[in-house]
Amino acid sequence: MSAMPPSAQTVRTWLRHRRFGVPPAVIEAATERRLTGDWRRACTAAYVTPDIDLRAVEREHGREVAAAVEDDLRHLAPDLLRWHEPLHGHHPWPAASRPVPMTRLAGGLGILLVQGPRSGGRRRFQLRFDGGVSPAAELIDRHLWDVRRASGLRALCGPEPVGTEAVCPHTTGRQREAAAAAGIDAAGLAEPRSDFSLASYPLVWSRLVPAARALLDRRGSRAGAVDLGEGWLDLSEQPTVVAGPPPRNAPLLQVSDWQEPLDAELVRHGLIDPDALHPLVHDALLPGRSRSRQRYGPPVPAVVPVRCGGRVHRLAARDGQWHPLDHDPSDLTREEALAALGGPAEGCADVLLSWRTGRRRDAGLPPPVQDLHDELWQRVAYGDTDGVLRLLGDGFPPAADRGGVTLLHALGSLDHPRLLPRLLALGLDVNARTIVGETPLHAAARSPSDGAADLVGALLRAGADPRAVNDRGQRPADLASDPAAVALLRA
Structure with a gap:
């Protein structure tokens, strides 16, 4: 750990996790389900796999142990657990592949957190119940996951009240x-x-x-x-x-x-709006302060200025498309077509081509448009289907990422049954190619997710070509590891 802030990149990582890793929709869904007593669905809402069978626990260890485990699970806030996950420079618990104990019962039994690899921006979490929790093992502190102890976070801070006016010794x-x-x-x-x-x-x-x-x-x-x-x-x-x-x-x-705690540091240094904190963290660090509900994401601006031919032109985002307000659309279409063949492009045509293909030209996207692009693809990286759908619902034009990767290529990390129909309705090409010639079906075939075969089937029904060949001469079936996906692609 270095002095605060240790580096701009590290601070960006912290803030990115706070904003995209545990967005308000995840917190709200997990909280609603937890309050109804449905701890399994609460875990699912926070992307935590609850691999615990309470009936099996009762059969093997007795009713008293099962009741204690269930009581802890009912008070588990999986969204709070994910909020506090170890990040560079702040490790509330070991960021190790081995299981980390959360609770300890008699006989070395306990709830364990298994931390898998990252998929995009999100680390896989799984809960298990098992033995082997030694008396010397350090547990994940309850204020990091148990709603009954969440207020204990404040006791870990310095003696000064948490706020931007506080003086930090370091x-x-x-x-x-x-x-x-x-x-x-x-x-x-x-x-x-x-x-x-x-x-x-x-x-x-x-x-x-x-x-x-x-x-x-x-x-x-x-x-x-x-x-x-x-x-x-x-x-x-x-x-x-x-x-x-x-x-x-x-x-x-x-x-x-x-x-x-990291959130106390961020608040003291004015790096985060206190209203953007997890509600339980906010109430622990800033007791008595009224918290305003956060907007899920930035509003899509009605008009974006673009420098074009020595002037400032305007692009309007409506109905999932960019509409040039200072050009004849047919002229821009011709200019984009010429640019796609290697010809020159500038201003509005360059922005539109970069947005649709992900292939950066000249100076790339102007800052307001780049910010919109990054907002979308950060949500994709964290598997935030709700966030992507909200942006599209606000009229956000679906952007391609670098190298020509479209949202159709990224469906393996998202909830494709909800998102695919929306993308097709917006006119995205189900056979669009990246800079290395891969189609969405290539990406779906190599997806490690459990739903790879379902996604492959959905793309085939939407018209994806299983015979498409990438720049290495590979068809989607050559990349698939799921036998069911292979069978669909070779049918």
């Missing part, structure tokens, strides 16, 4: 003073020689000693030393930060155990 060079206020002698704290200095971390010093003692208790250690990664903490008398290598066998305390 940005003012006052870490030693903050440590002293918590009863810790940090005179030996190393100067911030790099981004990876403790003096640059957004730390909450009042959490250090309790976190260190909890770590020693979990390890059953009587040692009075804890490794801080850079220096170590001596707990033998007055808690003291000591520079240099720690004593042998001193356990390592993770920075996340005493790091300020």
